[in-house]
Amino acid sequence: MRWFGFGFNAFGQICAQDESVQEECVDTVKVIHPSELRCHVDTSVCRLKTSRISASWSRRASLHLDGDSCACLAGFGSCVCTESRGCKDASISESHLTLVFLDRIESWDLQKEEETPAWSMDIKPQSESAGDVTLPLVPGGYVVSKSPFYHTLSPHLKAKSLALGAEHALLLSASGAVYSWGLGSHGQLGHSNLLSEEEPRAVEALLGMPMSSVAAGGWHSVCISSGGDLYVWGWNESGQLGLPSRCLRKASLQKSSQKAGELCPHPTTSSHEELQEEEKHEVFISIQAFPALLDVTPPCEIRSVSCGSRHTAAVTIKGDLYTWGWGEYGQLGHQTLTSADEPQRVEFFTAEQMHVVDVVCGTWNTFAAVAKEEEGRSQ
Template sequence: MNWFGFGFNGFGQIRPADATCKVNTPVLISDVCRSCVIRSDCRVRASWSSRAHVHRTDCGSHVCVSGFGFGSGSSEQMCGDTFPESRGCTDALISERHLTLNFTDRVECWEIQQPQNKLVWKREQDLSANTGQTAPLPLVPGGYVMPRSPFFRALCSELCAVSLALGTEHAVLLTSVGTVYSWGSGSHGQLGHGALTAQDEPQVVEALWGVPIQTVSAGSWHSASVSTGGDLYMWGWNESGQLGLPSRGLEEEKHRAKSGGNTEQTINKDEKNQADMFISIQAFPALVDVPNVSEISRVSCGSRHTAAVTGTGDLYTWGWGHYGQLGHCSESSTDEPTLVDYFPTHSMCVQDVVCGLWNTFVSAVPKHPPS
């Protein structure tokens, strides 16, 4: 399995920083850690300025970090610098200032301070009820971790959480029976409760009640979920078309481009009469149609863009594309889910996608591996 990246590269989190600030087509980033043999089950986590690559090897596991303050200065450092304190970790989260590491017996939060990192929080894990299955970060036994103080937040055990996605100011939780809860800021409809108010405690997303969900994601001000039947639901802010719904902002951009920047000619009377077709905020989950796709398997939300993997291993992206984070060989934005041609052109099947705020990381394998 190889990992690819595209989008914002201002700190070398995708490829060497001296190459370009924007990468608008997928580039390989995981012919990577040359000191060990990488197994296929590695994963990527991303923040705005950095990327953490969790490597599982035959001799253990560790995290390599690329981006602000870390390696990526040459093609020999495509994976970045090894974070020595991560040896033996099972999972990681990265933010602008902190790297959170999950081990079998503890969780640690390190303040990133080159060249010396500082342990700022640690919590021992109770292994007495260990079932052998661990939920991915930010979930930890008894609650979840945040990339800022207070680092640990408790969760009611009755929720039976299996995954949790953190947005800029909100959280979306998935339970073991496929029910979705959300809480935090609701200023852009990102909670999916039909209002624009904040919610301090987890509240069930009633519009999805009875629809078993298999995965959730949270962007800066929008959210997404995929049902067990492969249907994609999205809600929140749609300013850049990140919900895959008609965006007035993108329509106005098209008219400004056509009219040479004359804002008075941006939208004609007929289009103004049809203004209700544009969606700025979607406060309830909406079923999103991806053309020619019958099933979605995974979804990830960036700051203002979205990426989804289909059941057949194709990748579709939409939303804000200023840094090339949509992977369409351009910096254009779109409110229509669009196939990323790179992977079918290279006979590759996409298995996973992780959106950073302004970039996208994708794992893929050959469709027809050599026998």
């Protein structure tokens, strides 16, 4: 499986900033053309085929699971973590790298050169039938990127997966119910209000519709139903929900007005008047405080989804990648710096006959796992 990245690259977390790779990344800060990830620290590790990605603002952690598994960091303070040999999952933040092993969990302080982890916890060895622990969910609770690292969860929740946003959390139960808690100031909890919750609370609007996956962005949330439908809620200032955004439409009209002004010194209408006319026919959404069904055109079944700070990416069953939201670092993969308030297919992978199988969003960038079409269709 090959991984490609695009978007924010100021620390080389997508393209290594050296002469051998420089030609692929003309702008070392904004990578708008999907570029294949390469480990410029240890090429022998980079050749391993199977990996998982975790990304923060300035770093990327690649987990290589073939043979003697290990984690490799790219970006600020990049290195191959020798202490990670044998780990089964990794989660990166601006300050800590958290690793899960068969018998323990460790968090290493990336700002200090210490020989022991900042925090660790023993867990019962996981049997092969039970599957690997996938961070941030761990037996009995979940881990976060700063102290206190461990938080307990009520056993009655029977958690299946967990997603952490900037200041809120989403939990998917074994029955397909979605719970949320944390900050609710942007409607990201989905309870039809802007209130915060200290304890997990079921998202009532989704009860009775089993969900298969959840994802949390900076201040927005997304989940996938068992039938492959997308539900979105929270902040939509940059179009990250895929719903009409007044800010994006206003910016687009201003650019159009500027171009028109260059061609015609006496424009007949202003962008403000055009926006007012458009508002008569369309409702713009700044905050969506309860789950809304998002239509993707053409209609398709969604396989996986991930959220960045203010953008969203989803993979369809057929292997297409759709992105939307804030795009000023090229994180949407459309080879422009334009934002979008509706899902758009990333044509690069289709043109290259690549089948996207997974997607992971960093804060301001995106990473996609791909296979050749014939390989992807057989999965």
